[in-house]
Amino acid sequence: MIIAKNLKKSFGDFHAVNGIDLEVKKGECFGLLGPNGAGKSTFINMTYGTVRRTGGELTVFGFDPNNQSREIKSRLGVVTQDNALDESLTVLENMQIYCAFIGVPKSERTKRIDELLEYMNLAHKRDALIQTLSGGMKRRLVFVRALLGKPELLILDEPTTGLDPAVRHLLWGKVRELHQNGTTIVLTTHYMHEAEVLCDRLVILNQGTVAAEGSPQKMILDHAPGYVGIFNLNDVDKIKKIISTSDSYIFHEDASGLYLRTQTLSDLTAFHSDHGLLPLQIRPSNLEDVFLKLTGKELAIDA
Numbered sequence: 310m311i312i313a314k315n316l317k318k319s320f321g322d323f324h325a326v327n328g329i330d331l332e333v334k335k336g337e338c339f340g341l342l343g344p345n346g347a348g349k350s351t352f353i354n355m356t357y358g359t360v361r362r363t364g365g366e367l368t369v370f371g372f373d374p375n376n377q378s379r380e381i382k383s384r385l386g387v388v389t390q391d392n393a394l395d396e397s398l399t400v401l402e403n404m405q406i407y408c409a410f411i412g413v414p415k416s417e418r419t420k421r422i423d424e425l426l427e428y429m430n431l432a433h434k435r436d437a438l439i440q441t442l443s444g445g446m447k448r449r450l451v452f453v454r455a456l457l458g459k460p461e462l463l464i465l466d467e468p469t470t471g472l473d474p475a476v477r478h479l480l481w482g483k484v485r486e487l488h489q490n491g492t493t494i495v496l497t498t499h500y501m502h503e504a505e506v507l508c509d510r511l512v513i514l515n516q517g518t519v520a521a522e523g524s525p526q527k528m529i530l531d532h533a534p535g536y537v538g539i540f541n542l543n544d545v546d547k548i549k550k551i552i553s554t555s556d557s558y559i560f561h562e563d564a565s566g567l568y569l570r571t572q573t574l575s576d577l578t579a580f581h582s583d584h585g586l587l588p589l590q591i592r593p594s595n596l597e598d599v600f601l602k603l604t605g606k607e608l609a610i611d612a
């Protein structure tokens with residue numbers, strides 16, 4: 310559905326996307342991960358021609374977005390980072406204007422809008438002004454808008470950023486349902502768990518290039534297999550001293566503690582008991598560990 314070969318986008322001397330190769334296949338849920346500024350939105354915006362590529366090849370449904378963006382836009386739905394709803398109009402008015410814009414036949418508009426409002430649990434807000442909706446409601450409404458054209462491809466650019474866990478879970482359920490019904494989905498997110506549970510395949514972008522590609526499980530096996538121990542904050546100085554003299558551990562630190570990753574569970578428990586440390590939590594490594602490793606945010610002791 311989307312094929313990119315050596316795809317590039319430069320803004321002056323700056324290469325925001327610097328030679329990406331990837332393919333999104335029909336029916337899959339494909340994730341684009343990467344730190345702030347990695348090039349995710351630039352890539353997304355190139356797929357429907359809002360940003361023109363400056364090098365390489367890109368086709369969407371077999372069309373070139375630089376010259377055939379109309380053909381592409383008629384078959385895709387987008388949830389952009391910015392809601393872009395008219396605050397002074399009602400929910401229904403906003404959706405009707407959008408239906409007219411994308412060419413939904415007049416006779417079908419109200420029925421389609423009502424069905425989708427119902428689907429996103431927003432039917433009771435049909436006649437409410439946008440400015441009276443909560444952030445989570447607006448986000449659900451942007452989903453409604455993206456689905457009005459019955460898209461084959463749904464692009465979700467950070468769809469759940471800033472939402473509470475309940476709304477996030479509701480949206481994940483809807484994304485899963487759409488995926489099961491055959492819609493192809495491209496998702497960018499900063500929530501690693503979201504990508505891990507929703508995506509069949511993903512890429513991690515870093516500084517405009519692909520750092521890794523595969524299923525979430527494959528990525529974990531390839532790049533960060535093993536277990537992570539989260540040590541008590543009171544032990545952090547002691548642990549840092551121990552691992553500064555060793556070359557066989559990989560760790561990172563955040564506000565909740567020091568994370569030490571080892572290949573096996575016994576390595577982790579041995580480290581813990583050998584050094585008489587306070588109780589630790591243990592979990593299998595996950596996509597966040599892969600992300601931290603590949604985007605250089607993890608301090609790698611054993612390079």
Ligand SMILES: Nc1ncnc2c1ncn2[C@@H]1O[C@H](COP(=O)(O)OP(=O)(O)OP(=O)(O)O)[C@@H](O)[C@H]1O
Binds near residue numbers: 344349350
């Ligand atoms: N119109 C523009 N002019 C100049 N630089 C730009 C422009 N658009 C994006 N950039 C730069 O390109 C880089 C990639 O930006 P992009 O928005 O694609 O990143 P992103 O991965 O989506 O980040 P985020 O997670 O913060 O949304 C950034 O350094 C950004 O400042």
